[in-house]
Amino acid sequence: MPESNSFDASLTTARQAMAARRWREACEHLEAALARRPGDPAVLRSLAQSRFASGQAEQALQALEAACTTAPDHSPLHYDRAQLLRRLGRVEAALSAAETAQATAPEAPAPALLLAELLVEAKRSAEAVDLLAPFFTANPEDPQISLAFGATLLAAGLPDEALAPLEVAASQPGPPGAFALHNRATCLADLGEIDASVAAAEAALAKLPGLPGPQWHLGLCALDRGDRPDATARFAAARRANPRMALAAAYHAALLQLNEQDDATKAWREAEGLDPDQSALREAVTHHQETSRREGAAPAIFGFKPSLLRFALAQAPDQGLHCEFGVFTGRSLRLLAETRPTPPGGWHGFDSFEGLPEAWLPDEGAGAYSTRGRLPEMPEGVHLHGGWFAETLPGFVKTTSAPLAFANIDCDIYASTADVLQALTGRLTVGTVLVFDEYFAYPGWRDHEYKAFRELVEQRGLQYRTLALSPFTRQAAFRIEALT
Numbered sequence: 493m494p495e496s497n498s499f500d501a502s503l504t505t506a507r508q509a510m511a512a513r514r515w516r517e518a519c520e521h522l523e524a525a526l527a528r529r530p531g532d533p534a535v536l537r538s539l540a541q542s543r544f545a546s547g548q549a550e551q552a553l554q555a556l557e558a559a560c561t562t563a564p565d566h567s568p569l570h571y572d573r574a575q576l577l578r579r580l581g582r583v584e585a586a587l588s589a590a591e592t593a594q595a596t597a598p599e600a601p602a603p604a605l606l607l608a609e610l611l612v613e614a615k616r617s618a619e620a621v622d623l624l625a626p627f628f629t630a631n632p633e634d635p636q637i638s639l640a641f642g643a644t645l646l647a648a649g650l651p652d653e654a655l656a657p658l659e660v661a662a663s664q665p666g667p668p669g670a671f672a673l674h675n676r677a678t679c680l681a682d683l684g685e686i687d688a689s690v691a692a693a694e695a696a697l698a699k700l701p702g703l704p705g706p707q708w709h710l711g712l713c714a715l716d717r718g719d720r721p722d723a724t725a726r727f728a729a730a731r732r733a734n735p736r737m738a739l740a741a742a743y744h745a746a747l748l749q750l751n752e753q754d755d756a757t758k759a760w761r762e763a764e765g766l767d768p769d770q771s772a773l774r775e776a777v778t779h780h781q782e783t784s785r786r787e788g789a790a791p792a793i794f795g796f797k798p799s800l801l802r803f804a805l806a807q808a809p810d811q812g813l814h815c816e817f818g819v820f821t822g823r824s825l826r827l828l829a830e831t832r833p834t835p836p837g838g839w840h841g842f843d844s845f846e847g848l849p850e851a852w853l854p855d856e857g858a859g860a861y862s863t864r865g866r867l868p869e870m871p872e873g874v875h876l877h878g879g880w881f882a883e884t885l886p887g888f889v890k891t892t893s894a895p896l897a898f899a900n901i902d903c904d905i906y907a908s909t910a911d912v913l914q915a916l917t918g919r920l921t922v923g924t925v926l927v928f929d930e931y932f933a934y935p936g937w938r939d940h941e942y943k944a945f946r947e948l949v950e951q952r953g954l955q956y957r958t959l960a961l962s963p964f965t966r967q968a969a970f971r972i973e974a975l976t
């Protein structure tokens with residue numbers, strides 16, 4: 493037991509130990525203070541911090557839980573608890589603690605920013621947008637709020653709306669400004685504005701030259717314009733900037749394999765050592781190479797989804813149905829409708845607007861990609877059909893005899909893709925272009941869009957040309973050549 497015998501003396505000594513980062517000693521004095529004033533929330537909070545810093549995460553959590561019980565209305569305690577639970581990987585508990593922190597201090601930005609990040613991680617980005625919007629409206633020049641709001645809009649599939657708040661944050665020096673610029677680069681790429689995206693990523697690097705993210709992004713830009721040597725060099729640079737960045741290591745390995753370089757195997761070993769899931773990208777690259785050999789020509793590869801969509805649409809017939817299955821916030825459908833504004837009968841977008849009907853990936857459960865029933869704004873000539881495919885599609889197909897010219901199938905899971913292909917099977921014709929947005933290159937890809945397409949090929953005796961097979965964007969595009 494420390495010698496100090498009063499609450500104040502214990503606390504003073506503890507604070508000195510904390511300032512000197514002597515965490516074990518700080519814990520002893522804080523426990524002595526607590527013995528004199530059990531349940532004191534401020535002491536418990538310091539004790540949690542000191543215990544965590546000395547490697548006792550579970551005991552830190554106990555201290556915070558005790559403090560939250562004695563002072564349930566004190567938001568910072570719930571905030572710390574949420575942060576700690578997040579670090580411990582207990583995502584649901586962290587989310588619930590952050591909700592309490594936010595509810596007990598609804599005007600404070602910090603708990604709202606934390607809650608928004610956790611909602612985004614839980615794929616509830618639309619809720620995160622609604623949460624942060626009033627903070628941004630009240631503080632439009634605050635760089636921290638602008639950066640968080642912009643990043644949340646981007647995660648929610650609203651890159652065009654994210655650009656303005658990110659511009660506010662981009663004027664900041666150092667890391668916050670560089671992160672904002674990198675996010676702007678991602679928004680612009682999502683919108684298909686690749687030159688502007690390159691400029692934003694280069695500006696991010698100018699602000700913080702060691703940042704791996706923008707280097708990696710510039711690698712994708714290089715891939716998008718077919719410059720494989722530059723893409724290879726960029727991914728290598730991202731890897732040097734952060735040797736633990738699995739995506740940089742995997743993308744570099746993928747380029748080495750596509751370039752048929754000897755060091756690909758070693759690079760893959762390193763990438764898969766960092767993240768075993770990267771083996772899915774390796775399988776996708778191998779699938780691309782096998783397809784090239786089988787068809788006698790290499791299918792196109794892109795760095796960003798809009799480029800593949802434009803490329804595939806350009807090869808679809810002008811006449812016939814133009815559809816998208818999986819609209820969400822309308823990002824890809826708007827791009828398609830802007831690229832080919834006046835197909836006969838217009839564009840048709842189908843979505844529940846309630847998200848996925850069942851789980852797809854471990855972190856993308858039922859309800860992921862919900863817009864909470866909100867239909868996105870669309871240009872003239874785009875018709876939205878709200879509801880589950882199995883309910884809306886059979887009726888729609890009866891309203892027209894037109895064949896299918898082009899479909900962007902972006903509904904992720906097997907059952908939904910099979911519903912779409914089943915309903916459309918009678919409208920497929922020679923020349924129909926089918927794009928699958930999540931065809932391959934992620935763990936479990938053979939069980940979803942890929943599987944539904946293989947079944948269609950089997951059932952209809954489809955012969956097709958693979959227009960694009962893009963491991964980095966996960967998309968595939970096929971043009972039907974013959975069918976029975």
Ligand SMILES: C[S@@+](CC[C@H](N)C(=O)[O-])C[C@H]1O[C@@H](n2cnc3c(N)ncnc32)[C@H](O)[C@@H]1O
Binds near residue numbers: 843
């Ligand atoms: C990844 S999002 C689409 C993204 C969109 N194309 C974009 O570019 O932002 C997948 C969408 O598919 C929809 N979806 C999946 N299965 C569905 C089904 N069976 N019926 C209706 N909508 C479905 C979800 O609601 C979700 O909006």
